[in-house]
Amino acid sequence: xxxFKYLRPEDVQRLASYEFAPKILVEGYLSGRHxxxxxxxxxxxxxxxxxxDGDDPKLVDWKVFARTDRHYLRTFxxxxxxxxxxxxxxxxxxxxxxxxxKLDYGSFFTAALCHLVLRSxxxxxxxxxxxxxxxxxxxxxxxxxxxxxxxxxxNNTPGGRTRLSVALRRAYPLLRHRGSLVxxxxxxxxxxxxxxxxxxYLHRGFAIHLFQVLAPExxxxxxxxxxxxxxxxxxxxxxxHTDLLRREYPQAIQTHIRSIREAAMRRRISYxxxxxxxxxxxxxDRLQA
Amino acid sequence: MNFVLTNAGLLPLxxxxxxxxxxxxxxxxxxxxxxxxxxxxxxxxxxxxxxLKRPQSLLVLLVRxxxxxxxxxxxxxxxxxxxxRLGGAGTRKAxxxxxDATASMAAVEGTQTRxxxxxxxxxxxxxxxxxxxxxxxxxxxxxxxxxxxxxxVNIPYLKQVLRxxxxxxxxxDFGGALARAAEMLQGQPGAAEIYxxxxxxxxxxxxxxxxxxxxxxxxxxxxxxxxxxxxxVTALAVDPVNPLPGQEAxxxxxxxxxxxxxxxxxxxxxxxxxxxxxxxxxxxxQKQTVLFRVALTTPGEKAVTVALSEDSxxxxxxxxxxxxxxxxxxxxLVEGEPQTxxxxxxxxxxxxxxxxxxxxxxxLGEFDGEALFLGGxxxxxxxxxxxxxxxxxxxxxxxSPAADTPAAVVAALTARLAVPAPADPxxxxxxxxxxxxxxxxxRLEKLPRPLHLTVADPANPVFKVFxxxxxxxxxxxxxxxxxHLAAPAGGKAILNYEDGVPALAAFVDPxxxxxxxxxxxxxxxxxxxxxxxLPFLGELLFHYRRQTADRRVQRFATGQSLTQEFExxxxxxxxxxxxxxxxxxxxxxxxxRRTVFSTTEARLPGLYSWYxxxxxxxxxxxxxxAVESDLSTQAEIKVGTQGLVALRGEQSIxxxxxGSPLWPQLLLLAVVGVVVxxxxxxxxxxx
Numbered sequence: 001x002x003x004f005k006y007l008r009p010e011d012v013q014r015l016a017s018y019e020f021a022p023k024i025l026v027e028g029y030l031s032g033r034h035x036x037x038x039x040x041x042x043x044x045x046x047x048x049x050x051x052x053d054g055d056d057p058k059l060v061d062w063k064v065f066a067r068t069d070r071h072y073l074r075t076f077x078x079x080x081x082x083x084x085x086x087x088x089x090x091x092x093x094x095x096x097x098x099x100x101x102k103l104d105y106g107s108f109f110t111a112a113l114c115h116l117v118l119r120s121x122x123x124x125x126x127x128x129x130x131x132x133x134x135x136x137x138x139x140x141x142x143x144x145x146x147x148x149x150x151x152x153x154x155n156n157t158p159g160g161r162t163r164l165s166v167a168l169r170r171a172y173p174l175l176r177h178r179g180s181l182v183x184x185x186x187x188x189x190x191x192x193x194x195x196x197x198x199x200x201y202l203h204r205g206f207a208i209h210l211f212q213v214l215a216p217e218x219x220x221x222x223x224x225x226x227x228x229x230x231x232x233x234x235x236x237x238x239x240x241h242t243d244l245l246r247r248e249y250p251q252a253i254q255t256h257i258r259s260i261r262e263a264a265m266r267r268r269i270s271y272x273x274x275x276x277x278x279x280x281x282x283x284x285d286r287l288q289a
Numbered sequence: 290m291n292f293v294l295t296n297a298g299l300l301p302l303x304x305x306x307x308x309x310x311x312x313x314x315x316x317x318x319x320x321x322x323x324x325x326x327x328x329x330x331x332x333x334x335x336x337x338x339x340x341l342k343r344p345q346s347l348l349v350l351l352v353r354x355x356x357x358x359x360x361x362x363x364x365x366x367x368x369x370x371x372x373x374r375l376g377g378a379g380t381r382k383a384x385x386x387x388x389d390a391t392a393s394m395a396a397v398e399g400t401q402t403r404x405x406x407x408x409x410x411x412x413x414x415x416x417x418x419x420x421x422x423x424x425x426x427x428x429x430x431x432x433x434x435x436x437x438x439x440x441x442v443n444i445p446y447l448k449q450v451l452r453x454x455x456x457x458x459x460x461x462d463f464g465g466a467l468a469r470a471a472e473m474l475q476g477q478p479g480a481a482e483i484y485x486x487x488x489x490x491x492x493x494x495x496x497x498x499x500x501x502x503x504x505x506x507x508x509x510x511x512x513x514x515x516x517x518x519x520x521x522v523t524a525l526a527v528d529p530v531n532p533l534p535g536q537e538a539x540x541x542x543x544x545x546x547x548x549x550x551x552x553x554x555x556x557x558x559x560x561x562x563x564x565x566x567x568x569x570x571x572x573x574x575q576k577q578t579v580l581f582r583v584a585l586t587t588p589g590e591k592a593v594t595v596a597l598s599e600d601s602x603x604x605x606x607x608x609x610x611x612x613x614x615x616x617x618x619x620x621x622l623v624e625g626e627p628q629t630x631x632x633x634x635x636x637x638x639x640x641x642x643x644x645x646x647x648x649x650x651x652x653l654g655e656f657d658g659e660a661l662f663l664g665g666x667x668x669x670x671x672x673x674x675x676x677x678x679x680x681x682x683x684x685x686x687x688x689s690p691a692a693d694t695p696a697a698v699v700a701a702l703t704a705r706l707a708v709p710a711p712a713d714p715x716x717x718x719x720x721x722x723x724x725x726x727x728x729x730x731x732r733l734e735k736l737p738r739p740l741h742l743t744v745a746d747p748a749n750p751v752f753k754v755f756x757x758x759x760x761x762x763x764x765x766x767x768x769x770x771x772x773h774l775a776a777p778a779g780g781k782a783i784l785n786y787e788d789g790v791p792a793l794a795a796f797v798d799p800x801x802x803x804x805x806x807x808x809x810x811x812x813x814x815x816x817x818x819x820x821x822x823l824p825f826l827g828e829l830l831f832h833y834r835r836q837t838a839d840r841r842v843q844r845f846a847t848g849q850s851l852t853q854e855f856e857x858x859x860x861x862x863x864x865x866x867x868x869x870x871x872x873x874x875x876x877x878x879x880x881x882r883r884t885v886f887s888t889t890e891a892r893l894p895g896l897y898s899w900y901x902x903x904x905x906x907x908x909x910x911x912x913x914x915a916v917e918s919d920l921s922t923q924a925e926i927k928v929g930t931q932g933l934v935a936l937r938g939e940q941s942i943x944x945x946x947x948g949s950p951l952w953p954q955l956l957l958l959a960v961v962g963v964v965v966x967x968x969x970x971x972x973x974x975x976x
Contacts, residue, residue: 096326188327218326226320231328238328239320240335248334256330 004150006104006111011281015112015119018284048072082122083139083179085206086110087167088156089213091130092232093188095158097215097276106184106213107153109280113182114149116284118142125175126152129167130159136174161233164189168197181206186213188233191259195267202267209270212260214253216277221249295366302361309353313346349969356962363955381479382422383440385470386411388451389487389512390428392458392847392917396488396517396602404456407486407512412451414484415444423477426450427470429461429487431848431914440473458604458894459848460914461493464500471502481505488513492919494926513922518548520571521605521918522556522595531613533642533831534588538612540581542595546571547919554600560593560612561585569597588616590908592896605918609896609910617644618834619658626665629689629809632817633662636826643830653679659834660685667691668698677705680800683835689805690772693730703777703796703804733808734773741767742792742807745782751828755821763825766816768792772806780804801833845911852887853899853907859884865900868893 003009051060051071059073088110094103110126117124123139126149135152137145164185175181181201187194187210201208221242229238257273264271272286294300325331388411394404411426418424423440426447427433436450437443467483474481481504487494489511499507524543532538540560546552551572558565560583567579585591590613597606620643624630637645648656650666654675661676661684668676668690676686690699700706742764744752754760768786780794784807796802809817816822845851853864858879864886866873875886886899894913899906 093326096324102326186326188329215326224321224323227323228320229325229328229331230322232324232326234328236328236332237322238331238335240331244338245331245334248337249330252330252333 005154006107083177084117084124086126087183089185090128091162092158102213105276131161131163162189165193165197178205181208184211213274293368313350352966359959367951369949383477384424386426387485391461395456403512408451430457431459433466483507486510489923491921494923516921519602520552522608523915525608537584542579545576549573554598557596585614588614605913611908621648621656621661623663630664632809663688665691667694684800687803692733735770739767740787742784745785760824761821763821768814770813855884867898
């Protein structure tokens, strides 16, 4: 197996004990190990329902008809394979952090996720975006696809401003099958806009997972005295004394995080906060829990 | 007010005022750049606090600018000149020092007298003058003395004079000194200045404003920092001043406590052989009159000295006067009506303390005795004029008008006016107010029934001796006739007839005229043979005799010139003046057949004795000026239109000359600026 920057052998070795099994069911076009919410042709009984015009008469449960003189269909859970759509924020703000930037951290996590999905014979797609979709890798499940994805991640650099909502809207027509939607970003965008953009995905039954990657310095400003803070995305400068900011800043960032978390909870969207100073593999532990 | 920058060469330092502004601006642009993921949250925070922080920053900038300004100006050494003056640099000056050398300047404060401090201040003023400047010193005293008749450039001599000057015991004539100084400064080139160096006594300066002189800067410099307490003898009087041997005289002594505390002292009286003492306790500011009674038995001039216990200001603890005990009274008698004159002569001759002299009418102008009796005298215009002059000298005239005396003469003499001429009826009627008829003579009237006398003025001391009846009743006589004389205006009746007509009336001031309407003729009264007649006449003479003689001894004050006049030409070696046994130089002047000896000045208080050919001629008392005893000083005085000017004892001459340096205030401002900046920064960083 060739060595990739974001998929190191030791990580692959540790991921061997992980299995990507999202808690919610997603729909796949291939029958696989993942149960679909749609009724299908698997052997696992799911429910009865009254016959309607157009239903396959083979599905009528004649024993029930014999007892009740009504036509009921036996429905079975449809086992399908997973389409996992990965959105990795590649805006300039993701370049923040040292020694490991948020983009690096997100890339490690994304690479590991790709590996897990492909190992389960599921399909994975990848979108790199900032204020637009910079790269889109359609779903695939081959090793060559994984190779491409890794190349994509390695060649990726922080770009322009974060416009997650724009990227989500533009990507929506590209995703033809429902599945898991995993967004890895710092979410430095308008919260209302983000969740407005996610609404169509929810309506289509996507299982959405939000991973907010933040550097420790973003959660708690270090004491640096008077500084000219230069925005990585806009280049704007703000001169301020950290003594003044350190009292207000944690409240501001926590308010932002809380608004994202609450909005996600209201929409039953999974939300996970990741700090770049913690190993990314811990995120999989949280997913399995 | 004017400002001068002493270090004007450092004026470019003013550019440093830009430092805080630049620091403020650069401090905002220079911080290290920290590339951050998003500054949106920071901007939100700053937007909240900028409303409060920006004024704080501006305030800090303002304080820092003020701080820098204070430091910069501090190095420029600004000097403030009051009243538009601009120091003495390059300006020619004409300066007159008015140095107070009066008695109060002898008070000791600390280790030196006020006068020594004043001389030191004067020397400071002179030290600041340059070679082209002119100066003079006028010593405030009585009289004021100038060192030079006009301004002089000989300033070293003036400094030497200040070192050797001595204080006097005199009062001052400040107005005259200021006028003289202004006269000296008139027309002088350059800045004209008067430095008034004084303790500014409250008694002298309390109500006296300092006149602002046009074109002349007057600088009052106060010497003396506090009000000193003092106990002083401020007045001494004797009554009568020329008693007879054995006659009791009253010595009235006024003692004043000028301190703010109670004073306990002893007052000593030395008059004659027996000294007297009196314990005194005076409240703060209290003035008390102490009476002593002395009776001197031997004739001659007697010194009367009162003294207080020693205190810190001893110059006014003693006071002197001279009591002239006369051996007898000189009484002149002008004989007119024989019986009246005869009775008076016999009665006056019986009094052993009376030296009777019979005078002709023509001798009236020369008589200088204590009393003059005119018995049945008619009078004329010349004699009335001479009598008026005698009365003005304080003499006593006892006049029994003759029956043919014109009423106008009576009216003129009682009113101290000249007898009017017949052609001037208006003046005659004015002078003869109250007379029966201005032009008609008096007439003798027979009384329808005998009349006795009544006492018109029971409080009169003449009747004191008759109070216990030992000397009879002076009203017991019986009168069967009297002069028809209406009571002239201005008189005070001593005795009246039973019908209310005045029998004896006194017309006083100046002198005393006793209008005697008590006929002594045997057919008209038995008054002259009554035993009360002699004591009554004696009491009358005793109490109404001339009292004003020799009172001039009490008018001498320190600094005045003492004089002695002689008729004719007197040789210089015949007259001597001594003070405390030491002979003093006297000047001799002969004019109008009179020889006048005088001293230059009597500087010290005490008794001065004149001798003529070795015999004591007269003692003259010179006393400390009472106005100088109050050692309290004024805190401020009124100067012309400038209102009240505070007098500061600590005021430096150099400060007056060179202005007030402002560096202490600027330094204080800078320190306050640092403190305020610190407080502002603490407030600014407070959440």
